[in-house]
Amino acid sequence: MNFEHTLHALIATLYQRQYEIARRLLDDPSDIALHAEIPNGALLTQWLTHDEDDEIFEALDKLGFLEREAAPGSYDYYVHALKLQYPTLREQLAREALSDSVDEQWLVGCFIRYAVRMDRHDVLGNVRLAGLPIHKDWFPVPSYYVEAMRDIAAVGYCEFEAGKAKWLPAVSAIMEARGCWIEDRTADEVRQDYLIEIWHEMPNEIRRLTLLDSDSPHAMALATFMSYFWDKDEGWHFDPDVLATEILADEAKISLRGGYFALALEISKAVKSALLP
Numbered sequence: 001m002n003f004e005h006t007l008h009a010l011i012a013t014l015y016q017r018q019y020e021i022a023r024r025l026l027d028d029p030s031d032i033a034l035h036a037e038i039p040n041g042a043l044l045t046q047w048l049t050h051d052e053d054d055e056i057f058e059a060l061d062k063l064g065f066l067e068r069e070a071a072p073g074s075y076d077y078y079v080h081a082l083k084l085q086y087p088t089l090r091e092q093l094a095r096e097a098l099s100d101s102v103d104e105q106w107l108v109g110c111f112i113r114y115a116v117r118m119d120r121h122d123v124l125g126n127v128r129l130a131g132l133p134i135h136k137d138w139f140p141v142p143s144y145y146v147e148a149m150r151d152i153a154a155v156g157y158c159e160f161e162a163g164k165a166k167w168l169p170a171v172s173a174i175m176e177a178r179g180c181w182i183e184d185r186t187a188d189e190v191r192q193d194y195l196i197e198i199w200h201e202m203p204n205e206i207r208r209l210t211l212l213d214s215d216s217p218h219a220m221a222l223a224t225f226m227s228y229f230w231d232k233d234e235g236w237h238f239d240p241d242v243l244a245t246e247i248l249a250d251e252a253k254i255s256l257r258g259g260y261f262a263l264a265l266e267i268s269k270a271v272k273s274a275l276l277p
Contacts, residue, residue: 004093005147006111011089012038013114014056040084047077063101108152109174115145134180138166195267199276203238216272223264
């Protein structure tokens with residue numbers, strides 16, 4: 001099976017995340033024409049501050065599609081370029097069979113990881129494009145992923161019909177390896193249960209103070225209380241001798257120590273959107 005459309009969609013997703021490309025979406029969030037053609041010589045930034053894109057760059061390198069450090073970078077990123085024999089990546093993939101060069105499970109798994117993250121992270125500012133879900137029901141497929149999902153359906157990882165798709169049990173090993181499924185549950189379901197446990201087991205006094213006359217907890221206040229009274233292994237351990245009101249009253253004690261702000265913000269947003277009862 002030649003997964004040319006899946007690889008093209010994967011590289012297009014990486015390409016779209018580049019700042020120079022993504023800012024087009026500020027004028028028109030529905031502008032997905034950039035997926036249609038990726039030109040030879042297209043610049044791709046590889047950040048050194050995280051490694052989530054490294055596997056794609058390694059794959060492009062092995063395929064001979066990458067000119068490393070083609071443009072000036074900086075202390076925290078490299079700038080590479082696509083090195084093709086044809087004017088566009090689509091033409092290159094149409095003329096070069098990849099079935100023996102790319103591992104099927106790696107490609108499908110990597111594509112799913114990027115497509116799932118598409119609408120979970122802003123492309124630029126508040127602009128997001130639709131991605132793919134990890135639940136097991138039918139879902140609409142964005143037009144720019146239709147060809148890739150047809151490839152994936154052809155080898156039995158999903159059903160595809162009339163613009164909609166549904167993941168099949170055959171994709172379980174890939175989903176689990178990528179952290180999307182945990183046994184028979186989705187990672188989203190497991191994560192929501194984790195947030196519910198933290199929120200429901202929170203001492204009433206702490207909950208009252210984090211709400212600050214609102215319907216959802218104030219993330220900074222919650223993060224501060226978690227740094228004093230919560231442990232990821234042991235849960236809440238409220239000390240009645242420590243006055244929580246004094247912690248909020250003392251600016252010096254309001255801090256992000258413990259690194260709980262991101263988790264507190266996630267809980268706050270989930271309560272506000274009624275995802276947490």
